[in-house]
Amino acid sequence: MSNVCIVGAGPAGASAALKLSYLGIPCTLIDKAVFPRDKVCGDALSGKVKLLLGRLDPAILDRFLQIPQQPVWGIRFVAPHGKLIDLPFRTDYDPHTDEPAPGFVSKRMNFDHFLIKEVKRRSNIRFLEGVEIGQMQRSAKGYIIRDKAGSLLLETPLLIVANGAHSRFSRKQAGMKKELSHHAAAVRTYYRGISGFHEHGFIELHFIDDILPGYFWIFPLPNGEANVGLGMRSDFVASKKLNLRKKMEEIIHTKAGIKERFAQAKRISNIEGYGLPLGLRGRNISGAHYMLAGDAGHLIDPLSGEGIGNAMYSGFIAADQAADCLAANDFSAEMMRAYDKRIDRVLGSEFGISRQLQKLLSRKWIAVQMANIIHGNRPLIDFMTAMYTDLSVRKKLLNPLFWLRIIAKR
Ligand SMILES: Cc1cc2nc3c(=O)[nH]c(=O)nc-3n(C[C@H](O)[C@H](O)[C@H](O)COP(=O)(O)OP(=O)(O)OC[C@H]3O[C@@H](n4cnc5c(N)ncnc54)[C@H](O)[C@@H]3O)c2cc1C
Numbered sequence: 269m270s271n272v273c274i275v276g277a278g279p280a281g282a283s284a285a286l287k288l289s290y291l292g293i294p295c296t297l298i299d300k301a302v303f304p305r306d307k308v309c310g311d312a313l314s315g316k317v318k319l320l321l322g323r324l325d326p327a328i329l330d331r332f333l334q335i336p337q338q339p340v341w342g343i344r345f346v347a348p349h350g351k352l353i354d355l356p357f358r359t360d361y362d363p364h365t366d367e368p369a370p371g372f373v374s375k376r377m378n379f380d381h382f383l384i385k386e387v388k389r390r391s392n393i394r395f396l397e398g399v400e401i402g403q404m405q406r407s408a409k410g411y412i413i414r415d416k417a418g419s420l421l422l423e424t425p426l427l428i429v430a431n432g433a434h435s436r437f438s439r440k441q442a443g444m445k446k447e448l449s450h451h452a453a454a455v456r457t458y459y460r461g462i463s464g465f466h467e468h469g470f471i472e473l474h475f476i477d478d479i480l481p482g483y484f485w486i487f488p489l490p491n492g493e494a495n496v497g498l499g500m501r502s503d504f505v506a507s508k509k510l511n512l513r514k515k516m517e518e519i520i521h522t523k524a525g526i527k528e529r530f531a532q533a534k535r536i537s538n539i540e541g542y543g544l545p546l547g548l549r550g551r552n553i554s555g556a557h558y559m560l561a562g563d564a565g566h567l568i569d570p571l572s573g574e575g576i577g578n579a580m581y582s583g584f585i586a587a588d589q590a591a592d593c594l595a596a597n598d599f600s601a602e603m604m605r606a607y608d609k610r611i612d613r614v615l616g617s618e619f620g621i622s623r624q625l626q627k628l629l630s631r632k633w634i635a636v637q638m639a640n641i642i643h644g645n646r647p648l649i650d651f652m653t654a655m656y657t658d659l660s661v662r663k664k665l666l667n668p669l670f671w672l673r674i675i676a677k678r
Pocket of ligand 1: 277301307313431497564575
């Protein structure tokens with residue numbers, strides 16, 4: 269029988285293949301696309317991406333730093349009443365240092381292709397591109413994989429399903445339902461020539477009245493380009509009957525503080541949309557002979573919409589789990605449960621806190637009050653900078669007493 273099979277070669281699938289390869293375990297990785305290919309995304313890569321690439325192999329991280337990308341040193345939050353909060357990733361940052369920035373914006377066309385080039389360097393990864401999988405069928409020994417035309421490709425004892433947010437396997441075979449309150453819809457496009465960025469190119473999240481809980485974003489890219497988009501929780505999109513494309517255009521052309529910045533800008537791509545299945549603590553994303561990774565496992569952060577780093581994490585964890593399964597020759601659902609536990613340990617707390625913060629920020633008056641308190645409060649901004657890496661700081665933001673104490677000190 270063949271080895272481990274991974275369906276989908278986005279960040280989740282490519283990371284699983286690379287981690288397996290470094291563990292000395294051969295695998296087959298299959299994608300319907302031929303790379304380079306685009307993926308509708310905001311293109312923002314968090315610190316997790318840099319961390320994971322470096323952990324896998326410092327040489328890979330060096331090669332990553334050579335691809336086209338905009339270094340990111342922080343985030344500019346814009347409250348519903350227009351107040352700006354600039355929150356750097358580190359208090360002592362120096363944008364002119366040789367040290368790589370904590371985050372990046374890199375078009376998925378380039379980033380995913382970079383990962384695939386790494387895949388192609390590895391002799392123990394069999395990579396099939398341009399092959400669309402039509403059927404993953406349970407067999408006595410694992411799964412039988414067929415292409416769209418029904419031709420048999422292989423039989424595997426262990427399947428890693430990483431075919432993204434619209435995964436049929438995830439819905440039909442693993443029973444992952446699309447729950448609108450744990451799902452977001454988003455649209456994005458590219459512009460050239462937007463003005464008024466932060467001097468160190470902070471990415472921008474604009475919390476605007478009628479798109480809460482959600483935000484409008486502008487993420488600067490090299491060569492004067494920017495990724496521009498709008499995302500919102502799907503239950504609110506449905507109840508407000510919003511057309512996100514129209515809403516985004518309305519914001520760009522009519523919203524004070526934004527329309528002026530787009531006055532000389534030119535849209536250079538179509539507006540495209542895609543779904544974001546949001547993470548929830550304690551989900552079951554594995555079963556006998558399979559694991560779901562990345563968007564197929566609903567692993568996107570409910571507040572920020574970050575999914576690339578989480579997809580890569582899940583790919584790595586799936587590879588480690590695969591190594592344990594192969595060593596024990598055990599692919600049972602009980603054995604796979606360890607995968608769910610590992611995912612929960614690494615991402616579960618983040619999901620819980622992000623979900624609560626998302627709920628909090630969906631109320632306009634809270635977002636406005638928080639912005640008023642934070643704006644210009646240097647010690648508080650310094651404290652909040654730690655929230656990017658320290659979950660306990662994020663937890664504090666959920667506690668009303670924390671805010672009351674700050675108000676009392678003013
Ligand atoms: C508008 C938008 C903005 C976003 N912005 C950000 C952001 O700024 N930062 C961030 O971290 N995350 C962002 N995300 C989330 C991020 O895009 C996803 O979390 C990430 O792409 C998940 O990676 P993945 O590998 O699981 O899936 P994908 O990247 O979707 O890869 C799945 C792969 O599976 C392949 N595939 C699908 N079906 C088949 C099949 N039948 N046979 C073979 N291959 C198949 C596809 O071709 C694809 O290559 C955004 C999402 C959206 C929609």
